[in-house]
Amino acid sequence: MIFTLYLSRNFNQPLMKHLCLIFFMVALASGLSGQPFAGGIKGGMAATQVAGDTYGGYTKAGINAGFFVSLELSEKWFVLMELAFVQKGSRFNPNPDLVERNAYLLRLNYAELPFMLQFRKGHFALGAGLSADFLLSHYEEVNYFVVETDDWRKLCLNSVVGVQYRLGNQWKLDFRTVNSITSIRKNAVPGSVRRYERGFGQYNDGLILSLHYTILPSAKR
Secondary structure, X not given: OHHHHHHHHHOOHHXXXXXXXXXXXXXXXXXXXXXXXXXXXXXXXXXEEEEOOOOOOOOEXXXXXXXXXXXXXXXXXXXXXXXXXXXXXXXXXXXXXXXXXXXXXXXXXXXXEXXXXXXXXXXXXXXXXXXXXXXXXXXXXXXXXXXXXXXXXXEEEEEEEEEEEEOOOOEEEEEEEEEEOOOOEOOOOOOXXXXXXXXXXXXXXXXXXXXXEEEEOOOOO
């Protein structure tokens, strides 16, 4: 609840209200469907880069935190849905003793809504799916000067692939890779790349490590 209030007060309030409504409606529908479900909170770190910005490496660190709902389809198959806040972007700090490119910093704050299908066996779960990133705020800096632009897309689609390890009855360790399917910019810029045979653009790539804590356990567990 505190997490939701923080986002709604500091970012796009109508957007956050709609996302929270969607998330809790799906959670409610899961409970009313008669299928066993579990819910809880998650928190962790993201290491990200932007493909097409001419800077390589997962050098931008950020946080990833939010809520999740897991719906049990069968003994081994589950659907996982989340509503979370994630910080993405790119960072390059030049070495002052070398002739290198300009310093660069890009911060992109998103509300993410992932849907994943998971296969669980023993302590492990493998999952894959899609996520929608809704842009909350952005900040770009080149050589320590702020760049004012409204070139960033408000909605981005991503592929998600990950693995979970159950640490106990209520704790899970989650590692996943999240890669943009659609460009995060409205227009191509120098250095832009092509992905999935689409037009040239820039794309978020992220490695996310987080802990999931189950508050509402499944009736079967």
